[in-house]
Amino acid sequence: MPSEDRELLVPFIPGDGIGPDITIAAQTVIEAALNKTTDNRVRIKWEHLMAGQESFDITGEWLPRATIDRIEAVGIAIKGPLTTPVGGGIRSLNVALRQVLDLYSSVRPVRHFRGVPSPVKNPEKMNIVIFRENTEDVYKGLEWKRGSEEIGRLRQFLRSDLGVDISEDSGLGLKPISEFASKRLIRAAMVYGIRHHRKSVTLVHKGNIMKYTEGAFRDWGYELARDEFSDVTIFEGKDEGATDIDGKILLNDRIADNMFQQILTRPDEYSVLAAPNLNGDYLADACAAQVGGLGFAPGANIGDGVAVFEPVHGTAPKYAGKDIANPSALILSGAMMLDHIGFAEAARSIEKALEMTISDGFVTWDVARQIGSSSYVGTRKYAAEIVARI
Secondary structure (H helix, E strand, O other): OOOOOEEEEEEEEOOOOOHHHHHHHHHHHHHHHHHHHOOOOEEEEEEEOOOOHHHHHHHOOOOOHHHHHHHHHHOEEEEOOOOOOOOOOOOOHHHHHHHHOOOOEEEEEEEOOOOOOOOOOOHHHOEEEEEEEOOOHHHHOOEEOOOOHHHHHHHHHHHHHHOOOOOOOOOEEOOOOOHHHHHHHHHHHHHHHHHOOOOEEEEEEOOOOOOOOHHHHHHHHHHHHHHHOHHHEEEOOOOOOOOOOOOOEEEEEEEHHHHHHHHHHOHHHOOEEEEOHHHHHHHHHHHHHOOOOHHHOEEEEEOOOOEEEEEOOOOOHHHOOOOOOOOHHHHHHHHHHHHHOOOHHHHHHHHHHHHHHHHOOOOOHHHHHHHOOOOOOOHHHHHHHHHHHO
């Protein structure tokens, strides 16, 4: 706990659609948790940054350079969902922000909160943190349209130089996975697992088919663990019989399609998953579906010295300004932010208070609809109930 009063600067981007509604709610909860757990010695100073529709309307830019520079200078930010511009230019503001700041780890903790409806029998068994590589694989966007000049040249090269024939009616994409990007992502997952006393890190890949990309991801993961974490790592199939396991973490791997079965049939056997981009994308949403959906799915995009925290869901513009949106994902993203910067007690207080609020019957419209209830509270009231339980 800090020994003297201080101010904590937190840049925020309200976002589009329901973004401003849930941002205000999340800010009240984050402030309350920090104030309570530090005896009011640490206070947040919020700094409004522009991006998305708000920014475009005022500046003509969807993602101003000043916003990027400020996040980089401060080292953290929290944001609401951003709209994707229609037409040319930036394909996705969220992706653009990750790429320009080199936020290579997409971190998605997935756990169930008592009282949230779920499609599975035992959602409480799900408590997994997914580390998804954020810069390579399909996120590179390296693809060419069927019939284009570029694809004709690629087909010719593949045929003449490599002896590979591609059907003329094909589109074509490339899937780069590098040792550098793979190892830094897996390193982040290992460090997280060790610091948070997680029991295992599982490398998720399709290396049985794609041996030199996803198979290499797996191999580089084991190599990294041997080189940098050998004193704290137990390797599946090799060290399980070891007696000195205190403070150590199990490293294993699973084929991606099998992993989807595992998260349904035995999720409690897994703790941290590290995956290339596409596998991690699928797995994160599939896990979230088991614990109530994207309304309870917080997220962070973390690089070296910079981290941006955000909910996974979209802007839901038809609910904007109606005090009806569920702010849970952004509130939980705020808890992740507090944990990331050293206020773990405040983070845990948010999670506990949110679960108590739901268990006491205070839920937003989306949750009430799932459980068949006509009783629900608005966005602001829901946040106030969480604050009352911190």
